[in-house]
Amino acid sequence: xxxxxxxxxxxxxxxxxxxxxxxxxxxxxxxxxxxxxxxxxxxxxxxxxxxxxxxxxxxxxxxxxxxxxxxxxxxxxxxxxxxxxxxxxxxxxxxxxxxxxxxxxxxxxxxxxxxxxxxxxxxxxxxxxxxxxxxxxxxxxxxxxxxxxxxxxxxxxxxxxxxxxxxxxxxxxxxxxxxxxxxxxxxxxxxxxxxxxxxxxxxxxxxxxxxxxxxxxxxxxxxxxxxxxxxxxxxxxxxxxxxxxxxxxxxxxxxxxxxxxxxxxxxxxx
Amino acid sequence: xxxxxxxxxxxxxxxxxxxxxxxxxxxxxxxxxxxxxxxxxxxxxxxxxxxxxxxxxxxxxxxxxxxxxxxxxxxxxxxxxxxxxxxxxxxxxxxxxxxxxxxxxxxxxxxxxxxxxxxxxxxxxxxxxxxxxxxxxxxxxxxxxxxxxxxxxxxxxxxxxxxxxxxxxxxxxxxxxxxxxxxxxxxxxxxxxxxxxxxxxxxxxxxxxxxxxxxxxxxxxxxxxxxxxxxxxxxxxxxxxxxxxxxxxxxxxxxxxxxxxxxxxxxxxx
Numbered sequence: 177x178x179x180x181x182x183x184x185x186x187x188x189x190x191x192x193x194x195x196x197x198x199x200x201x202x203x204x205x206x207x208x209x210x211x212x213x214x215x216x217x218x219x220x221x222x223x224x225x226x227x228x229x230x231x232x233x234x235x236x237x238x239x240x241x242x243x244x245x246x247x248x249x250x251x252x253x254x255x256x257x258x259x260x261x262x263x264x265x266x267x268x269x270x271x272x273x274x275x276x277x278x279x280x281x282x283x284x285x286x287x288x289x290x291x292x293x294x295x296x297x298x299x300x301x302x303x304x305x306x307x308x309x310x311x312x313x314x315x316x317x318x319x320x321x322x323x324x325x326x327x328x329x330x331x332x333x334x335x336x337x338x339x340x341x342x343x344x345x346x347x348x349x350x351x352x353x354x355x356x357x358x359x360x361x362x363x364x365x366x367x368x369x370x371x372x373x374x375x376x377x378x379x380x381x382x383x384x385x386x387x388x389x390x391x392x393x394x395x396x397x398x399x400x401x402x403x404x405x406x407x408x409x410x411x412x413x414x415x416x417x418x419x420x421x422x423x424x425x426x427x428x429x430x431x432x433x434x435x436x437x438x439x440x441x442x443x444x445x446x
Numbered sequence: 447x448x449x450x451x452x453x454x455x456x457x458x459x460x461x462x463x464x465x466x467x468x469x470x471x472x473x474x475x476x477x478x479x480x481x482x483x484x485x486x487x488x489x490x491x492x493x494x495x496x497x498x499x500x501x502x503x504x505x506x507x508x509x510x511x512x513x514x515x516x517x518x519x520x521x522x523x524x525x526x527x528x529x530x531x532x533x534x535x536x537x538x539x540x541x542x543x544x545x546x547x548x549x550x551x552x553x554x555x556x557x558x559x560x561x562x563x564x565x566x567x568x569x570x571x572x573x574x575x576x577x578x579x580x581x582x583x584x585x586x587x588x589x590x591x592x593x594x595x596x597x598x599x600x601x602x603x604x605x606x607x608x609x610x611x612x613x614x615x616x617x618x619x620x621x622x623x624x625x626x627x628x629x630x631x632x633x634x635x636x637x638x639x640x641x642x643x644x645x646x647x648x649x650x651x652x653x654x655x656x657x658x659x660x661x662x663x664x665x666x667x668x669x670x671x672x673x674x675x676x677x678x679x680x681x682x683x684x685x686x687x688x689x690x691x692x693x694x695x696x697x698x699x700x701x702x703x704x705x706x707x708x709x710x711x712x713x714x715x716x
Contacts, residue, residue, distance in 0.1 A: 220522075224493050248527055252490070255545075256526025257518055260606075260614060263549045268612035274551045274590075275525075279533045280544040281599050320544075323597055329551050329590070336530075342538035344530060 177206050177362040180434055181353035183369045184212030188428045190262060193368065196434035198269035206325050208360065209332045210353040213258040214240070221249045231294040234302060237407050242309045242346040247336060250346060251277070254334045262332050274329045278313070278337035279344055283321070284352050286314040288339035311345040313337050313352045316359035350411035358418025365415045366437045367408050368428035373443030374409070378402040388445045390416050412445050422446050447476050447632040450704055451623035453639045454482030458698045460532060463638065466704035468539035471600055478591060478601045478630065480623040483528040491519045501564040504572060507677050512579045512616040517606060520616060521547070524604045532602050544599045548583070548607035549614055553591070554622050556584040558609035581615040583607050583622045586629035620681035628688025635685045636707045637678050638698035643713030644679070648672040658715045660686050682715050692716050
């Protein structure tokens with residue numbers, strides 16, 4: 177079993193990812209594709225007059241400030257535009273894809289964070305945000321994914337997740353993919369983004385960390401990882417702890433990004 | 447088996463529909479819920495700077511003029527906002543709902559109309575529209591719906607459909623629901639909208655046609671039906687021809703709209 181996460185940053189080429197996924201499917205490789213949609217969500221939110229805001233947690237992770245209106249816009253882009261574009265493209269490549277969100281069949285479930293401790297971007301003061309629709313995936317409905325896979329369908333999965341109180345909640349896509357990989361007993365989790373992997377000297381791409389033993393993940397988070405890479409490493413750690421044998425942080429920008437990552441290009445964490 | 451279609455007109459109360467569907471699910475009644483999203487699509491399209499346009503075919507049916515950008519906005523509202531709102535609400539009512547579009551697993555498939563013969567709204571002249579993404583459902587993947595139903599999930603289904611060339615296409619939701627009902631061998635198809643049913647003297651609600659024998663559908667289309675009701679009657683005809691025993695055109699505005707329709711309130715066509 178293979179789980180691939182493709183981000184939603186600007187310029188991520190879904191065409192090359194889909195081509196790779198279709199070739200893998202044709203070879204009989206079972207997979208689940210998890211995707212994001214952050215950049216387009218920002219654009220649509222601006223146009224709809226509800227511009228995006230971001231907050232940084234006290235532990236240093238940046239995330240989208242998510243009120244109820246933001247969740248609706250998030251769903252429009254992630255579950256509507258992006259998920260269906262991927263399904264359409266995969267169908268055209270002969271893959272019988274089924275697009276699902278974490279709400280559907282409670283595929284991704286976890287507690288909602290009712291109070292989010294954040295740091296004010298300018299003053300550095302600590303604040304508590306309430307009424308945010310964010311959380312963390314704790315449970316994956318692996319049986320629904322297996323039901324579909326066994327019947328010849330290829331799941332394309334996106335946040336939001338569902339809270340224990342049945343609300344749509346924004347969850348980190350990389351960490352959600354890690355949970356999915358662990359729940360399915362996947363051998364490999366590939367997380368693609370618009371950088372080559374962990375860089376020792378960001379943004380110098382030649383400073384790529386090619387191999388990272390799992391016991392050095394935290395060190396890599398502290399010493400090298402910038403921005404979103406820190407949370408990808410957290411996802412990698414959670415996947416490995418959940419029994420996934422190998423996590424590859426790969427580059428989404430190449431001609432054959434999934435293939436390249438599977439052949440060891442990127443930061444391979446074991 | 448029961449198939450319920452709920453429209454996307456302004457003021458349609460999804461809460462009462464979901465409550466009814468949840469009660470039916472609790473009684474062990476298998477169902478598929480098909481929904482629209484037209485009103486919200488119009489609003490979002492306006493805000494995104496791509497205002498909706500409508501065309502009337504030479505046979506007198508009005509439909510959305512659908513270019514590629516319109517399909518994307520359509521997917522955002524139907525598959526994103528509306529479908530996930532229904533799933534979230536049903537989950538909160540204890541129904542393990544799974545939201546799907548016609549693209550997913552090729553649930554709704556049919557030919558794309560590459561040329562659409564329409565009547566110019568002002569001059570009445572006949573025109574041929576090309577490059578529209580519209581079509582008609584000819585095939586339903588009933589096996590995927592049954593797979594989910596048999597495993598304890600409740601499908602919530604929305605257009606678009608997928609064309610034979612694997613493109614997302616706008617299809618009429620009422621007629622799609624009719625195809626689904628026929629493919630599943632449903633006994634009953636309920637089509638809810640913001641009127642009490644077929645009115646002999648539109649918009650006088652007291653002029654409701656309570657019983658309509660199937661051989662008089664065409665007569666009702668010609669003599670009484672206004673606007674969207676004509677296409678609902680076409681859907682009803684197609685469902686009955688496909689083996690559905692009973693079609694009820696009911697009112698979505700009551701307290702218990704599905705229950706009321708099932709008890710015979712509305713236009714019952716047999």
